Amino acid sequence: MSNSKVKRIVDNVFHYSIAMILISSGLLKIAHVDFYQNILLELHPVYHENMLLLGVIAVVSGLLLCFKKTYIYGFIMSLVFFGGTIAAHMQHKDIYIPQIVFVLVLVYVTYRKNSVWFQQNIH
Numbered sequence: 001m002s003n004s005k006v007k008r009i010v011d012n013v014f015h016y017s018i019a020m021i022l023i024s025s026g027l028l029k030i031a032h033v034d035f036y037q038n039i040l041l042e043l044h045p046v047y048h049e050n051m052l053l054l055g056v057i058a059v060v061s062g063l064l065l066c067f068k069k070t071y072i073y074g075f076i077m078s079l080v081f082f083g084g085t086i087a088a089h090m091q092h093k094d095i096y097i098p099q100i101v102f103v104l105v106l107v108y109v110t111y112r113k114n115s116v117w118f119q120q121n122i123h
Contacts (some may be wrong), residue, residue, distance in 0.1 A: 007112075015109045018102055019065040022078060026058030043092050057081055072117070075110050079103060 029036050029051050040048040047054070061081050064074025082103045089096035111118050 011109050011112050014105050015065065015113070018078070018106050018109070019062040019074070021102065022058045022062030022065070022081070026055040026060075026062065029055030029058065031055075043088055043094060047088060071110075071114075075106065078106055082106075 025036075029040075032051065036051065037048060040051055040054075057077070058081060061074055061077040064070040064077060066074070082099050086096045086099045086103075088094075089099065
């Protein structure tokens, strides 16, 4: 197995792991699982009231990441979603390191898959 093939497999594992984390956490929110209800209630009642919306956004973000044609939309939507989760957790002095790790992994994998998106060409 070539070195580039191993790198591509590792990148895909990280890429689809982020997508599956988004989809599974979104589905748990949509299903109103007690664990997520309690977390969102602790953060703020408004988050709990919007649990369905947060779940749908997470699922859609994850699904968009899974397909080559919609990857860029999933990438942008996921970054915005994770930015919101980081802000929400920071605001309430809760742990936000996992969300930062997800952002860093997603950006790294996206850079490796589509480095041209990150190149600046100003004339």
